[in-house]
Amino acid sequence: MDSLQVTNSAGDSASAGVARPKKRASLSRDYFAELRGSKKGMTGALILAFMVLVAITAPVIAPHDASSQSVYAQYAPPLFAGGTMDHILGADNLGRDILSRTIYGTQISLSIAFIVIFIAVSVGAVLGAIAGYVGGIVDTVIMRIADFQLSFPFILLALVFMAILGPGYWSLVIALTVAIWANYARLVRGEALKIRELEFVQAAKAIGVSRARIIWGHILPNALPALIVLGTLDIAWVIITEAALSFLGLGIQPPTPSWGVMLNDARGYLYESAWMTIFPGIALFMTCIGVNLLGDWLRDTFDPKMAKL
């Protein structure tokens, strides 16, 4: 039995070594060509790429330190409203440069979004695959927890977690991850239930391939397209919820320049200094537009079943 498994896995990796990369490369080229052909997808991808670039190069491109205050720059208007080149997008009530804060805010938003989605998709997918493939009591326990969570407003769940963990970056990551992992668990479980009865999985089982290998090698790859689509669309949710919680004062704490924090700071100055609201608002809005455009395109391309929604 053992030797059979060894030859099998050897054969597997050999075939993977020869055939797979070629196929993958052509596949990704196909998708890239398709992406370039789609105005919607391309716009989304470009916006998102721009935001990622801004986040990575923030220390270089930001003209000022994000939290350095200046008495002279207090309430400085943006350039187009009679301001100076020193603060192109104006400054806030403490004289902090809005452009620099918005740029650094991109780091916070995107890093939280990617970390949360990565952990939630990984945890959710693995638990969902185990639940679906192993079945029985494991399935019941995992899915009851997921059901329980889904019968509860996400934001309330996140709120309760923030109340307990106290505000901060990593509490936010935990709270948001806890709030959405169940979506992916459900999705992968459904996929696992479908796939586990198919012949190639039965065949793999018959020759003694381990459960872990079947889950890793067969079930998860099959669920991947749907996971990518859902995960991408959820990036927008994470970004919005992070901003909302930070806005409420329960997420990222000042003076860290999260967009939500900036919008909260700006609330008291809506009348006099609307630019404090406008620029972080635009950044937040554009990021979500980019994510949604890309997500919509991915859904149309990868997962025609979901395209209608």
Place this chain on the structure above:
Amino acid sequence: MGGFVFRRVLYSLIVVLCVLFIVSLLVRIIPGDPVDVMMAGNPGMTEQDKEQIRQQLGLKDPVLVQFEKYIVGVVHGDLGSSLRFRTPNLGLISTRLPATLELTLFSMLIAVIIAVPLGIITALKQDSAVDYGGSVFALIGISTPNFLLGIILILVFAVEFKVFPASGQADPLYVAIGKAVTGQGLGSLGDSLRHLVLPSVALGMAVAAANVRMIRSSMLDVIRTDYIRFAKAKGLPGRVVFAKHAFRNALIPTVTVLGLQLGQLLGGTFVIETVFAWPGIGRLAVQAIFWRDYPLIQAVVLVTAIMFVTINLLVDIIYHWIDPRIRYD
């Protein structure tokens, strides 16, 4: 049907119990003791006094004992007392609940009023400028965080044009309607509605946008079916085909998600009520978190969970009633 409803109700009760248990458990592990928070303004308190208060409040009991006491209280309509207000939570919540419900339902109304015509028109005029505009609207609606939209609405309609008030609630809607009905003038009703417009639009827009997409695509599906083609082929006027056949069937998917969306809106009130200083339970919850008023947090979470679970329960039962093929096993 009876068995299904019974099982479903039982399941909902279990969910509520789990929520209760988890929240009361989590609240215990929070760093920072409620008594310290309560007594923050009293420097004269000795450690001994605090200890005595902890005894009185039952904070010294084992978790399970506290939980049991809490459950017994809840069953008797006692949701504990707020540390900050020193009054029963039930009273605090019930005075603010109508404001939240009013806001949620009105947002749903706005979402439907916007989405139904727009969804239908974009489908009927597929690939036209109207359709394109509708898609852009939907994309923008989905991508705008509700609190950001709220701020923008305040900026435009309250600060710039001064057509709607920026925050707060006038008379509760049911009071205003009462006044209008009993002939005390429409002024109060108008004022209530004016206060309601901005927060409801801010809260309902995302749902409206999602519904536009859904109605459009289900309308397109329906238009392409054989029975519509047949209805047209036999010479029915377009208006009749639309009203009798297409429209009603196209709305089914939307109607089935309205319940879920109601839950989504309920969640959104936590943020929107804070933006608009709306005196509902969402704002109360956020304030309670700041005040570390754990009994109040617990009570608000419990009430919200009950509402959410009840909505889901009703939706499931209605589905089951509409379409008996749907089974939950």
